[in-house]
Amino acid sequence: MKYYAGLDVSVKETAVCIIDETGQICREIKVASHPEDLARVLKDPNWRLERVRLEAGPLSQWLFEGLARAGLPVICIETRHTKAFLKAQVNKTDRNDARGIAQMMRVNLFRPVHVKTLTNQKRRALLTARKLLQEKAIAVENDLRGLLRNFGLKVGPVGAVKFEVRIRELTEGMPDLAEIVEPLLEARSKLRQNFATLHRELLTLVREDAVCRRLMTIPSVGPVVALAYTATIDIPQRFKSAKAVGPALGLTPVLHESGESRRIGRISCCGDGMLRTLLYEAAQVLLTHVTKWSWRKAWAMNVAKRRGRQKAIVALARRLAVIMHRIWSDGARFRWSRQDIMPAAA
Known part of the structure; x- marks a missing residue:
């Protein structure tokens, strides 16, 4: 039995x-x-x-x-x-x-979930820890800005490198306030140092990974996006086709159909939130900051004219996920011209 x-x-x-x-x-x-x-x-x-x-x-x-x-x-x-x-x-x-x-x-009424390999679980932990340190450092900086604003001291637009110098300049004539701000500056400095350590470790992993290097041939895809993609997808063969990656990452619209009613809603937002956010940011950079023209950017610009900029960015993020899967599976590199694209990667 x-x-x-x-x-x-x-x-x-x-x-x-x-x-x-x-x-x-x-x-x-x-x-x-x-x-x-x-x-x-x-x-x-x-x-x-x-x-x-x-x-x-x-x-x-x-x-x-x-x-x-x-x-x-x-x-x-x-x-x-x-x-x-x-x-x-x-x-x-x-x-x-x-x-x-x-x-x-x-009764065999279930859907199995893919469990990632131990290597990609560790990579995912690295990405999560790096993101956490970055968020905490930014939170301390914003709190410092708000704290000093109560005394009429405005930090203004300043980069991460000169932030600490700017804070000390503002509190130079106020020793009591400087004494309060100093522990926060020390905490921010420690967070930034640990973030830099994890970021260097991330860059080392990407340099040693051939798949990540190929994915980075896509414009706007950097080491963080490439490593997050490989750590999340884990095994590309578990998807029947490259187009199945979009729904798995929550980048396709939700369909509700009942009788004569048929409504297409917003994207489902299911799956991995970190990778979905990174792909959205990469698509936004490709559409607005990458100056070199490519066939994917031209396609996204046409979508933006018809449906709006936000929907074009989401659609481009979904296309980036599909292209990255094809490049990973086929061992190819990104081709800027559509005429050079093989039928399998079109």
């Missing part, structure tokens, strides 16, 4: 439910949220598990890797589908959620 397991994971404990192919509950237990503890329960010889279901979440990558290494048929599935399936339950508890998840496995 075949058995199916559903795991409802929380930070401390995981509710485990094992059912047979008829839907009967065979075992229910709560285990510490650790791969070894879960594997000890799931590898019981009494249960020949056909599928073990794990919901995508903060611990899913770590647990997935540990259970897969233990030889268990673990599957990570979409959180939104799970929420919709379990919504019919009157009482939401960890036990009921584990039961519902196990039933999803039994």
